[in-house]
Amino acid sequence: MTKKIMEASHAIAEAVKMAKPAVIAAYPITPQTHIVEKLSEFVADGETEAEYIRVESEFGAISACLGASATGVRSYTATCSQGLALMNEVLFIVSGMRLPVCMTVVNRALSAPINIWNDQQDSISARDVGWIQMYAETSQECYDLTLMQFKISEDHRVLTPSMVCLDGFTLSHVYEPVDIPSQKKVDEFLPDYVPYHAILDPEQPLTLGPIGFPSEYMELRKSQVDAIENSIKVIEQVYKEFNESFPVQIKDSRPEEYLHVEEYRMEGADIVLIAMGSVCGTIKVVVDKLREKGEKVGLLKLITYRPFPRETIKKALKGIKKVAVLEKAVSPGGDGPMYCEISSIFYDEKEKPGLRNFIIGLGGRDVTFDRIRKIYSMTKGDKGEKQEWVF
Amino acid sequence: MAILGLPEEEYFSYGHRACAGCGAAIALRLITKAAGRNSILVEPTGCMEVISTPYPETAWKLPWVHGAFENPASIASGICAALKVKGREDVNVVAFGGDGSTYDIGFGHLSGAFERGHNFAYICYDNEAYMNTGIQRSGSTPYGAATTTSPAGKKSIGKEVWKKDLVHVLAYHGSPYVATASIGYPTDAYKKIKKAIETKGPTFVNILATCPTGWRTPTEKSVEIAKLAVETGVFPLYEIVDGRHSINMPKDASRLKPVEDYLKAQGRFRHLFKPERNDKAIKYIEERVKENLHRLTQCAEKCF
Numbered sequence A: 001m002t003k004k005i006m007e008a009s010h011a012i013a014e015a016v017k018m019a020k021p022a023v024i025a026a027y028p029i030t031p032q033t034h035i036v037e038k039l040s041e042f043v044a045d046g047e048t049e050a051e052y053i054r055v056e057s058e059f060g061a062i063s064a065c066l067g068a069s070a071t072g073v074r075s076y077t078a079t080c081s082q083g084l085a086l087m088n089e090v091l092f093i094v095s096g097m098r099l100p101v102c103m104t105v106v107n108r109a110l111s112a113p114i115n116i117w118n119d120q121q122d123s124i125s126a127r128d129v130g131w132i133q134m135y136a137e138t139s140q141e142c143y144d145l146t147l148m149q150f151k152i153s154e155d156h157r158v159l160t161p162s163m164v165c166l167d168g169f170t171l172s173h174v175y176e177p178v179d180i181p182s183q184k185k186v187d188e189f190l191p192d193y194v195p196y197h198a199i200l201d202p203e204q205p206l207t208l209g210p211i212g213f214p215s216e217y218m219e220l221r222k223s224q225v226d227a228i229e230n231s232i233k234v235i236e237q238v239y240k241e242f243n244e245s246f247p248v249q250i251k252d253s254r255p256e257e258y259l260h261v262e263e264y265r266m267e268g269a270d271i272v273l274i275a276m277g278s279v280c281g282t283i284k285v286v287v288d289k290l291r292e293k294g295e296k297v298g299l300l301k302l303i304t305y306r307p308f309p310r311e312t313i314k315k316a317l318k319g320i321k322k323v324a325v326l327e328k329a330v331s332p333g334g335d336g337p338m339y340c341e342i343s344s345i346f347y348d349e350k351e352k353p354g355l356r357n358f359i360i361g362l363g364g365r366d367v368t369f370d371r372i373r374k375i376y377s378m379t380k381g382d383k384g385e386k387q388e389w390v391f
Numbered sequence B: 001m002a003i004l005g006l007p008e009e010e011y012f013s014y015g016h017r018a019c020a021g022c023g024a025a026i027a028l029r030l031i032t033k034a035a036g037r038n039s040i041l042v043e044p045t046g047c048m049e050v051i052s053t054p055y056p057e058t059a060w061k062l063p064w065v066h067g068a069f070e071n072p073a074s075i076a077s078g079i080c081a082a083l084k085v086k087g088r089e090d091v092n093v094v095a096f097g098g099d100g101s102t103y104d105i106g107f108g109h110l111s112g113a114f115e116r117g118h119n120f121a122y123i124c125y126d127n128e129a130y131m132n133t134g135i136q137r138s139g140s141t142p143y144g145a146a147t148t149t150s151p152a153g154k155k156s157i158g159k160e161v162w163k164k165d166l167v168h169v170l171a172y173h174g175s176p177y178v179a180t181a182s183i184g185y186p187t188d189a190y191k192k193i194k195k196a197i198e199t200k201g202p203t204f205v206n207i208l209a210t211c212p213t214g215w216r217t218p219t220e221k222s223v224e225i226a227k228l229a230v231e232t233g234v235f236p237l238y239e240i241v242d243g244r245h246s247i248n249m250p251k252d253a254s255r256l257k258p259v260e261d262y263l264k265a266q267g268r269f270r271h272l273f274k275p276e277r278n279d280k281a282i283k284y285i286e287e288r289v290k291e292n293l294h295r296l297t298q299c300a301e302k303c304f
């Protein structure tokens, strides 16, 4: 085990290296580049045995991962924004074929206007592609979730690809202390890949990716949806196993225990802010300050976003009076994507919190202490519209 | 029906749903025979994918994968990389797609895979249009052919630009083996496909495959018409091995059948003759065919 000050992107590259994928296929895009450059160095220096395919596009990257995974090996890619959008068609195909491809998404805004800075519109727009999604707040979480994603995706009860999402620049390019466990411990946690799914093998010829007629399609879709729904339990188990194998080494670098959500100072809270990703670090500081002043406020940080941990969230928000959903993505012409999902959890409940929706940090707009304080006071004082943009 | 001198084993089985007289289905039989048991096949979306895999049935006796319309070359790249890591580089990776996938929407992937030099063969079954979606023009559709998106009309002679020369584009990627073939000459096609598979590196064969539905030809004449394409010089047969051309058909234009014979045999060119003969268009086609053959012959003499 070593503690290193490292860039979150490098923590991810390190985790990928230690997860020993056989095939890496990726295409550079800001702000994902530091991950793939580091992985290229590892390959160049012989620190990983992985075959690195320098594809001609993100569409090529995800397709090569599909091919590799279908041949029965662990495969990995990383992208964001325009790159993720370009992959979109194949994202559905990979999950529909139940191939456990793993990907990092370094969240970045989408064009137009072209913008390389952070928001989460890219992965949120890809929430319906049938991939598991987890969001990291810190560099340590980036490392940890990357290791965990392979174990989760490859579990025979899951066989569903996954994305670990981290905010571009505000997390990807930040240096923080990270605890890197030994390769031996990683190997124990994540053994060599043994494919549990159908693979391309001349000794056992199988047809993968056939045409499904109306008479079969719905059943196949249902089994895919069931798998991702059921993965919620497997993800819990993997979190638990990780917590046991890798207890916290660096204080505050990650939650004491990985769960679908992290509850921060929610004891006795009247008002809770909900958010995902690096902004939670900023929110925690504001919550601390407000608590010092006697405000009853807490933060609910979502780590697992797909499958959506409805029950966990419902339980966590029980008795809370007001909830502010902060999101770095919009659904033009509709309500905030996460806001909708939180509301739907409570629709049938007698007791439900008042819900507010705050759109924050689009295209890299800073989310400052002041802005979070403003969100808190607007929520507390019932000021403003149901959906507020925090410019 | 067995083809003399070719392996009898069939890996693309009967019972698939191709139209009567489908030339591409013949191409698939040749591809699988040439590939043999120790192979992994990759196919994009298109007629042949649709007719062969109505879940839960399959016509494939070899491992076969379909992802999307654009990406067979990239999927094949991933397979090659995985086989390398598994120490199974003895396995043949054979991708084959229609002309729409190969010439148009999947071209970037194909170019990338050829540049990277993966050890795989890519066979294009070239039926000269998007047939699966109902006979729309592609980059491979010949000049003057009517399709549903390049219909002949008062102001249109059908497709108004020449067929893309993808074979040379791939040769210029530095591929050690590219060739053209026709289902009219199955033994020649088989040999070329086999050579492509056995040659190390990214290789390419473009095999002309009659589509009676799209070309508006009698179903029993598919082989004949695919032959005629060669005999008239419209679709010349040649190989480019390590940059060296060799033509395997009559080089002397005087020994070729008239281009008109080929055009007249197909409904997709009917408007060039009826209600009035379009001399200008027919002449233009004849000229370009001649010019193309001349250029090829020069290449064969001087290399490229």
Ligand SMILES: Cc1ncc(C[n+]2csc(CCOP(=O)(O)OP(=O)(O)O)c2C)c(N)n1
Residues within 6 Å of the ligand: B024, B045, B046, B047, B048, B069, B070, B097, B098, B099, B100, B101, B102, B127, B128, B129, B130, B131, B132, B133, B138
């Ligand atoms: C991204 C995308 N665009 C369009 C289509 C619709 N489509 C399916 S097959 C096809 C044409 C296939 O043409 P070709 O590759 O020549 O094969 P053929 O059907 O002629 O055998 C088209 C346009 C698709 N499946 N995916």
Ligand SMILES: [Mg+2]
Residues within 6 Å of the ligand: B098, B099, B100, B125, B126, B127, B128, B129, B130, B131
């Ligand atoms: Mg076609």
